[in-house]
Each structure stands twice: as structure tokens, then as C-alpha cells.
Amino acid sequence: MATAPLPSRRRGTQTAESILDAAEACFARKGYAGTTLRDVADGVGIRIPSLYNHFANKEALYAAVLERGMTPVLEMLSRSVQQTDADYPAPALLIREMMELLGNRPNLPRLVQYELLAGGQHLAPLLESWLRPAIAQSLAMLQSTPAVNRWKPEQIPYLLVTFFNIVVGHFTTATLTENLTGSDPLSPTGIEASSAFYAEIFESLIQAIEPPGDSGD
Amino acid sequence: MATAPLPSRRRGTQTAESILDAAEACFARKGYAGTTLRDVADGVGIRIPSLYNHFANKEALYAAVLERGMTPVLEMLSRSVQQTDADYPAPALLIREMMELLGNRPNLPRLVQYELLAGGQHLAPLLESWLRPAIAQSLAMLQSTPAVNRWKPEQIPYLLVTFFNIVVGHFTTATLTENLTGSDPLSPTGIEASSAFYAEIFESLIQAIEPPGDSGD
Amino acid sequence: MATAPLPSRRRGTQTAESILDAAEACFARKGYAGTTLRDVADGVGIRIPSLYNHFANKEALYAAVLERGMTPVLEMLSRSVQQTDADYPAPALLIREMMELLGNRPNLPRLVQYELLAGGQHLAPLLESWLRPAIAQSLAMLQSTPAVNRWKPEQIPYLLVTFFNIVVGHFTTATLTENLTGSDPLSPTGIEASSAFYAEIFESLIQAIEPPGDSGD
Amino acid sequence: MATAPLPSRRRGTQTAESILDAAEACFARKGYAGTTLRDVADGVGIRIPSLYNHFANKEALYAAVLERGMTPVLEMLSRSVQQTDADYPAPALLIREMMELLGNRPNLPRLVQYELLAGGQHLAPLLESWLRPAIAQSLAMLQSTPAVNRWKPEQIPYLLVTFFNIVVGHFTTATLTENLTGSDPLSPTGIEASSAFYAEIFESLIQAIEPPGDSGD
DNA sequence: GATGAATGAGGATTCATTCAT
DNA sequence: AATGAATGAATCCTCATTCAT
Numbered sequence: 001m002a003t004a005p006l007p008s009r010r011r012g013t014q015t016a017e018s019i020l021d022a023a024e025a026c027f028a029r030k031g032y033a034g035t036t037l038r039d040v041a042d043g044v045g046i047r048i049p050s051l052y053n054h055f056a057n058k059e060a061l062y063a064a065v066l067e068r069g070m071t072p073v074l075e076m077l078s079r080s081v082q083q084t085d086a087d088y089p090a091p092a093l094l095i096r097e098m099m100e101l102l103g104n105r106p107n108l109p110r111l112v113q114y115e116l117l118a119g120g121q122h123l124a125p126l127l128e129s130w131l132r133p134a135i136a137q138s139l140a141m142l143q144s145t146p147a148v149n150r151w152k153p154e155q156i157p158y159l160l161v162t163f164f165n166i167v168v169g170h171f172t173t174a175t176l177t178e179n180l181t182g183s184d185p186l187s188p189t190g191i192e193a194s195s196a197f198y199a200e201i202f203e204s205l206i207q208a209i210e211p212p213g214d215s216g217d
Numbered sequence: 218m219a220t221a222p223l224p225s226r227r228r229g230t231q232t233a234e235s236i237l238d239a240a241e242a243c244f245a246r247k248g249y250a251g252t253t254l255r256d257v258a259d260g261v262g263i264r265i266p267s268l269y270n271h272f273a274n275k276e277a278l279y280a281a282v283l284e285r286g287m288t289p290v291l292e293m294l295s296r297s298v299q300q301t302d303a304d305y306p307a308p309a310l311l312i313r314e315m316m317e318l319l320g321n322r323p324n325l326p327r328l329v330q331y332e333l334l335a336g337g338q339h340l341a342p343l344l345e346s347w348l349r350p351a352i353a354q355s356l357a358m359l360q361s362t363p364a365v366n367r368w369k370p371e372q373i374p375y376l377l378v379t380f381f382n383i384v385v386g387h388f389t390t391a392t393l394t395e396n397l398t399g400s401d402p403l404s405p406t407g408i409e410a411s412s413a414f415y416a417e418i419f420e421s422l423i424q425a426i427e428p429p430g431d432s433g434d
Numbered sequence: 435m436a437t438a439p440l441p442s443r444r445r446g447t448q449t450a451e452s453i454l455d456a457a458e459a460c461f462a463r464k465g466y467a468g469t470t471l472r473d474v475a476d477g478v479g480i481r482i483p484s485l486y487n488h489f490a491n492k493e494a495l496y497a498a499v500l501e502r503g504m505t506p507v508l509e510m511l512s513r514s515v516q517q518t519d520a521d522y523p524a525p526a527l528l529i530r531e532m533m534e535l536l537g538n539r540p541n542l543p544r545l546v547q548y549e550l551l552a553g554g555q556h557l558a559p560l561l562e563s564w565l566r567p568a569i570a571q572s573l574a575m576l577q578s579t580p581a582v583n584r585w586k587p588e589q590i591p592y593l594l595v596t597f598f599n600i601v602v603g604h605f606t607t608a609t610l611t612e613n614l615t616g617s618d619p620l621s622p623t624g625i626e627a628s629s630a631f632y633a634e635i636f637e638s639l640i641q642a643i644e645p646p647g648d649s650g651d
Numbered sequence: 652m653a654t655a656p657l658p659s660r661r662r663g664t665q666t667a668e669s670i671l672d673a674a675e676a677c678f679a680r681k682g683y684a685g686t687t688l689r690d691v692a693d694g695v696g697i698r699i700p701s702l703y704n705h706f707a708n709k710e711a712l713y714a715a716v717l718e719r720g721m722t723p724v725l726e727m728l729s730r731s732v733q734q735t736d737a738d739y740p741a742p743a744l745l746i747r748e749m750m751e752l753l754g755n756r757p758n759l760p761r762l763v764q765y766e767l768l769a770g771g772q773h774l775a776p777l778l779e780s781w782l783r784p785a786i787a788q789s790l791a792m793l794q795s796t797p798a799v800n801r802w803k804p805e806q807i808p809y810l811l812v813t814f815f816n817i818v819v820g821h822f823t824t825a826t827l828t829e830n831l832t833g834s835d836p837l838s839p840t841g842i843e844a845s846s847a848f849y850a851e852i853f854e855s856l857i858q859a860i861e862p863p864g865d866s867g868d
Numbered sequence: 869g870a871t872g873a874a875t876g877a878g879g880a881t882t883c884a885t886t887c888a889t
Numbered sequence: 890a891a892t893g894a895a896t897g898a899a900t901c902c903t904c905a906t907t908c909a910t
Contacts, residue, residue: 033248033250033251047872048871050870052905053870058904058906117248117334155414161387162386165386166382166386168386169378176378180374181375201379204422205418254881255878263894263895265880265881269880467684468685481876482875483874484873484875547764551682551768552682552685553826592848595831599817600816600820603812604816607767631806632813635813639852639856687883688883689882700893703884704891709883
């Protein structure tokens with residue numbers, strides 16, 4: 001009875017959600033220009049004009065996909081940054097969490113990569129409200145680690161970008177990687193192994209460097 | 218005088234080259250689906266049908282762009298790998314060389330990224346003949362470094378992918394990076410600085426790790 | 435009032451029918467290759483893309499035209515054949531009926547002739563389900579006429595083809611004929627006169643032949 | 652030595668002839684609209700612009716094909732008509748000769764059929780100078796046969812058209828016929844058999860009709 | 869909320885033709 | 890005589906969008 005007619009508000013919302021699902025898959029797979037509203041409508045099982053009952057146009061649909069997809073990512077980022085109070089393993093932990101999140105939503109990194117290639121115009125507003133402060137704090141955090149004696153301050157942003165590229169690239173180069181290793185880097189196992197690997201790299205990079213001349217080789 | 222009459226055959230070849238130039242820029246900027254033959258033709262300054270005097274269709278043009286663009290990269294890779302006989306700093310050197318090459322052809326990494334997102338179907342044949350053996354030797358090379366005691370054999374491919382992502386990502390996230398740092402990462406200075414940075418990271422990662430403590434576990 | 439709002443579904447169906455009408459005229463006049471979708475759209479009074487709301491593509495439109503046009507012809511043929519039980523004047527009657535039918539749909543013979551010249555690929559499926567059995571029975575019928583002592587069994591199919599050619603050719607050579615006779619062979623009068631003529635020819639050909647040596651020539 | 656370099660005049664003529672050959676095949680197979688200059692050039696083994704060294708344009712090429720093809724047919728017709736002085740079996744003989752000629756040039760009937768469907772505009776000038784008088788005499792000839800008591804004068808032209816359709820149709824319905832009989836109606840055997848068949852029909856039709864039983868009408 | 873129908877704009881591709889070489 | 894290159898015009902078709910139902 002509770003599920004019977006479904007308050008039409010809810011049903012509408014559900015349709016919109018289905019559209020977002022289908023659209024996310026399409027945009028992630030083929031990019032904005034490569035995706036047609038027919039692709040999306042077919043994915044939902046409705047006709048094209050129905051899409052316009054839920055989204056103003058293709059552009060708005062794309063923006064909605066991006067926003068819905070980015071929200072959990074940005075939330076995690078800001079949350080992770082705010083708990084800097086914890087001792088220090090946050091960075092590596094963040095990478096693991098991010099990898100896990102993206103592993104469950106593998107469309108997102110592709111979406112982001114396409115968006116970046118396209119100029120990132122749609123990402124800007126989202127980043128403006130979320131990532132900006134997150135990055136600021138992230139920088140602060142990084143500067144409080146031992147790495148501070150290793151990397152010059154102006155290199156810190158590059159360190160961030162580097163890890164962004166590693167993590168996002170993990171998903172966008174999946175076919176290539178699979179071709180190389182023979183195992184699927186997007187499978188739970190692959191995600192697990194590689195997130196450990198990336199975390200280790202990260203930790204290694206924020207270690208203080210051995211003062212050269214010590215016991216060295 | 219040297220350029221005066223231009224042995225007619227030459228003119229055709231030059232047109233084809235101009236088309237490749239324009240097409241490379243378009244495909245790199247907007248991807249395959251987002252690029253219009255009108256875009257390309259306008260870039261060359263000819264009419265659309267003229268494109269068909271030089272390339273069978275959009276697809277063939279794209280393939281030609283990719284091949285022409287990838288050739289120097291693949292050549293460098295294979296060359297670099299073959300000179301493994303040299304002592305050992307090859308890896309870091311390779312990164313610097315690659316960054317320099319890509320810095321002069323910033324379309325290439327974008328082209329590759331778009332292509333990877335699209336499934337890499339067109340990259341496959343190119344990689345098959347060049348990168349495959351290069352990678353094999355590259356693995357061998359890596360395994361002859363001190364890192365061998367640090368990374369498990371099955372992690373080595375991931376190390377490669379990681380650096381691929383770092384280097385390619387440097388170019389595809391350029392706008393984002395610029396937004397973050399305020400300076401253009403694609404300028405000669407930016408390329409110089411970041412290639413040093415990435416090389417340092419790389420060297421750091423293939424260092425033998427300090428046995429934590431000393432006698433280790 | 436009867437034509438006022440038109441139950442929307444009806445409107446679509448009617449458009450499709452108008453398209454078929456226009457397309458039939460075009461294809462009959464200029465053949466498949468010579469017909470452009472612009473011709474058809476102009477004939478209907480709609481824009482070209484609207485055609486695609488009703489037919490998948492030019493090819494499908496052509497197939498639909500052919501099928502719609504051939505159906506009454508094939509139905510008549512099979513009907514006519516089935517009533518073979520009647521005494522015997524069926525053949526001549528069939529020719530008259532066919533001439534009358536085609537006289538009212540003079541596009542059809544031209545359509546068929548164009549199609550045959552093109553290889554008859556689209557006619558095959560239609561003929562397969564209708565004409566095949568019809569021809570079988572037609573042969574049986576012919577063999578039960580006095581002509582049986584005149585034409586060898588293997589000539590019977592040629593007799594059929596001959597009449598096919600006479601009837602179809604009547605329409606496709608109309609301009610030539612008119613040029614020759616000065617009167618329109620496609621006018622009701624022309625159809626009437628020539629169908630009598632062809633029927634007489636047919637009857638004459640299925641008469642038993644005079645045993646040569648009778649009353650001489 | 653006589654065949655060595657081939658006086659360039661001759662060579663040019665030969666190319667033109669090759670073009671006509673290829674064009675004839677193309678036009679016969681696919682009609683005017685369905686034939687592209689690329690088809691023709693490919694058939695000859697030259698490039699498209701070279702066609703223009705021999706024929707002003709597609710239209711002129713088509714006219715030349717038609718004229719070259721029709722000439723022997725029209726010559727035979729006029730020759731055949733002129734020898735009416737011979738007793739009388741001319742008609743049946745004409746059919747046999749025509750079938751033999753067309754059997755060796757099976758492109759011609761298809762060419763003519765396409766041309767008729769297209770309106771016969773290009774055939775008109777040819778017919779004007781040849782067929783017109785031929786037909787006049789042909790009518791006279793027919794009227795001097797026993798059939799004169801059978802067919803009304805105004806039916807005579809239809810008799811001619813009928814045989815035109817039978818003969819031309821034999822070639823244009825070849826695929827259909829083959830499908831029906833299992834043997835190729837365009838093979839030497841098929842031509843031989845069917846031309847005998849058509850001749851017999853013709854003779855039968857120009858016989859005086861047997862006054863059915865009584866003393867006639 | 870859903871959809872059949874219509875359409876302006878545009879997209880890849882073909883075609884006949886021209887021209888310089 | 891032959892042809893590579895260029896191109897205006899057209900062709901088939903797709904796309905995003907609108908609107909009446």
C-alpha cells in the first residue's frame with residue numbers, strides 16, 4: 001500500500017533520477033558532444049521530448065549530472081580536510097577513501113576528465129564553492145607535514161595536481177592498464193590494490209627526505 | 218626564390234599537412250565528436266569538400282592526426298628504452314625529454330586523453346607496434362633499479378601508468394592548475410619547473426626505501 | 435465539422451499516406467536514384483526532416499511505396515488465380531482487370547519497371563509471398579487450356595513473361611505510343627481499347643492451333 | 652611496326668571508345684541518375700577529369716552512348732524495312748535478327764527502357780531521323796499481310812508497340828525470368844529459344860484469323 | 869508527465885565540373 | 890591527353906528543440 005500509486009511527486013523525481021543515471025553513463029562514456037538526447041532517452045526507456053519535462057535542455061541536463069555526481073566527492077573532500085585536527089595520516093586516508101568512492105561511481109572521473117578537456121567551464125562553479133576552500137586547507141595541511149622540508153611551497157600545488165591526475169587517471173586509463181596488466185583495475189580487487197599503491201606513493205612523497213650525506217650509498 | 222614555383226606535388230603535400238595541423242588542433246581542443254569538418258576546413262582556409270581530396274573521411278583524418286602526432290612520441294620512447302645500457306638515470310631523463318617534447322606539442326596529450334576516454338581504439342594499432350616492446354624493456358629496466366626491493370613486480374606496471382597519468386595529466390589539467398597556482402604550467406618556465414618536479418618524484422620512487430629503523434622486519 | 439479536429443493519431447497516419455503518395459509519384463517518374471527527398475517533401479508540403487518521423491530513411495520509404503503499390507496487384511493476381519474453377523476465360527479477364535487496375539494507378543507499372551531494371555531486389559520479398567504460388571497455379575491453369583497442344587511446357591513461363599511485358603510496357607512506353615498514334619494510351623479510352631486488344635492477343639495465343647494442312651492459308 | 656606506337660589520334664579515339672564502353676555498361680545497369688562519373692572513370696581505369704577531354708559533360712557522354720548504341724539497331728530496322736520488296740516473312744525474320752543483335756548488346760534494351768522511363772527526350776532526335784520513316788513503312792508492310800483482315804488499322808501501331816515491349820522486356824525482365832524458369836534467358840540458348848518463340852507469336856498474330864465456324868462476320 | 873509530429877540548423881559526404889600543371 | 894586539387898551545389902541524415910495533444 002505504501003508503494004502502490006506512489007505520490008506523483010515521487011514518481012516524477014524518480015524519472016528525473018533515471019534520466020540523470022542514463023545521462024551520467026552517456027556523458028561519461030562519450031562526452032558532451034558525443035552524447036545525443038536519443039542516447040539518454042533510450043537509456044531511460046522514454047521518448048526524447050519527455051526529457052524536457054525534467055530538464056530545460058541538454059546543457060542543463062549535463063550540468064545537473066555534473067553537480068549530482070560531484071557533490072559526494074566535494075563533500076568528502078571538505079569533510080576530510082576539516083578533520084585535519086587528527087594527527088596526520090589524513091592524506092593517505094583521503095586517497096583511499098577517494099579511490100573507494102570513485103570505484104563505486106567510475107563514471108565520475110571520466111566525467112571530470114571530459115569536462116577538464118572541454119575547459120572545465122561547468123566545473124568552475126562547483127569548485128568555486130567547494131574545492132577552493134578545501135584546497136586552501138589542504139595546502140595548509142600539507143605544509144604541516146614533514147614534507148615541508150622537502151618540497152618548496154610553490155611545489156605543493158603541483159603535488160596536489162599530481163595526485164589528482166594519478167587518481168583520476170587511474171579510471172580513465174583503465175582499458176590501457178587492463179591491456180597492460182591483464183587484470184581489471186576497476187574491479188574491487190584492482191581498486192583495493194591500487195589505492196594502497198597510490199597511498200604508499202603519497203606517504204613516501206611527504207616523508208622528510210634523507211639529508212643527503214648521511215648514511216647514503 | 219627557393220619557394221617560388223613549388224613543384225606542384227609539393228603543394229598538395231603541404232595542403233595535407235596544413236589540414237593535419239588544423240585537425241590536430243581541433244581534435245585536441247574539442248575531441249572527435251566535438252570537431253566539425255567545418256572547423257578543420259576553416260582552420261586551413263579551404264572549403265570542406267577539399268578535405269576529401271586528401272583524406273577519405275573524418276575518421277581517416279583523425280587516424281592520420283593521431284598517427285602523425287604519436288610517431289615522435291613513440292620513437293622517443295623506443296629510443297630511450299634502447300639506450301638502457303647507459304648507467305641508470307634514464308627514467309628521470311625520459312620524463313624530462315617527454316615533458317619537453319609534449320611542451321612543444323601540447324596538443325598530443327589532450328589528443329591521447331580524448332582518445333583514451335573514447336576507448337583507445339585508434340591508439341591500439343599504434344601502441345601495438347611501438348609501445349608494447351618498449352614497455353617490456355621498460356619493465357626490465359625498472360627492475361634493474363634499486364626500487365626492485367621496494368615495489369612488487371606486479372606493481373611495476375602501475376608505476377608506469379602512474380607516470381603516464383602524471384605527465385599526460387599535467388597538460389590536460391593545465392587550466393585547473395593555472396587557476397590554482399596563478400602561473401601557466403604550459404609556459405616554458407612551467408614545463409621546466411614541473412618536469413624537474415616530476416623527475417624528482419620519479420627518482421624518489423625508484424630509490425630503495427630506507428629500511429625503517431635499520432634491520433627491518 | 436466532420437473534418438474539424440481530427441483525432442491526432444489520424445493526422446499522423448494521413449501524413450504518412452501523403453508522403454507515400456508523393457513518393458510514389460516521384461519514384462515512378464524518376465526512379466530511386468533520381469528522386470530526392472526534397473522532391474518528396476515538396477510534394478507533400480512538409481520539410482525534409484519530417485519525412486523521418488514516418489519512414490526510417492529513403493530506402494525504407496521506397497520499400498513502403500513498393501509494398502503499398504504492389505499489394506492490390508498481388509491480391510488481384512492471387513484472387514484471380516484462385517477462381518480458376520470458373521470455366522476458362524479467366525486469362526483474358528485477368529488482363530482486362532489488370533489493365534483497369536493499372537490504368538487507375540499508372541505509377542505502378544513504372545515503379546515495377548524501374549525496380550526490375552535495378553535488379554528487383556525490393557520486389558523479391560513481395561513476389562516471394564504472393565506471386566510464387568500465383569505463378570504456380572497460373573501455369574497449371576494455362577496448361578488446362580487448349581494451348582496445351584500448342585506450346586511446349588517450358589514455353590509457358592515465357593508466355594507469362596510476354597504478357598507481363600506487354601501490360602507493363604503499355605504504360606512505360608506511353609509517351610512513345612502517344613507520339614506514334616496521336617492519342618493518349620493512358621486515357622480511359624486508350625486503356626479500354628488496348629486492354630481489349632491485349633486480351634484478344636492473349637486469347638488468340640492460347641487457342642489450339644489449326645492443324646496445318648487443313649484448309650491451308 | 653604498324654601497331655607499335657599507335658598514331659596518337661588512334662589512341663585518343665580508343666580512350667573515347669573505352670569510355671563509351673564503360674559508360675554504356677553503367678548507364679544500362681543503373682540509369683542516368685544512378686550513374687556517377689566515378690563509376691565510369693573507374694570502369695575505364697582513368698581519373699574523372701580525363702573524361703572531360705573526350706566528352707563535354709555527363710549529359711553529352713550519355714547522349715553519345717545512346718547514339719552509338721542505337722545506331723546499329725536503327726540501321727537494322729531501316730534496312731529490314733527497305734527490303735520489304737521480298738515476299739513477306741520479313742516481320743518474323745526481323746524479330747529474330749533483332750533478338751540476335753540485342754543478345755550481343757544486352758545493354759541496349761536496358762538503356763532504351765531507362766530512357767523511355769525518363770521521358771525518352773534523348774531518344775527523340777534519334778528516332779526522328781530513323782524510326783519515323785521506318786515505322787511508316789513498317790505499317791505499310793504490316794498492312795500488306797493477311798493480318799489486315801484481322802486487326803483494325805488503328806490497332807496496327809499497338810501491334811508494333813506490343814512487339815517492341817516483348818523484345819525489350821525480354822532483356823529487362825531477365826532476372827525475373829531466370830528466377831522463374833531456372834535458365835538464363837540471356838544466354839545464347841535462351842536468346843535462340845525465345846526469339847523463336849516470339850517469332851512464332853508474331854507470325855501467329857499476323858495470320859488471317861480462322862473464320863470461327865461460319866462464313867465470318 | 870508523456871509523446872507524435874514538425875522543423876531550423878547543421879553535419880558528413882558525394883557529385884559534376886573547372887583549372888592549372 | 891591526363892590528373893591533382895579545389896569547389897558550389899546538393900544529398901541523405903541527425904540533432905536539439907518546440908508544440909499540440
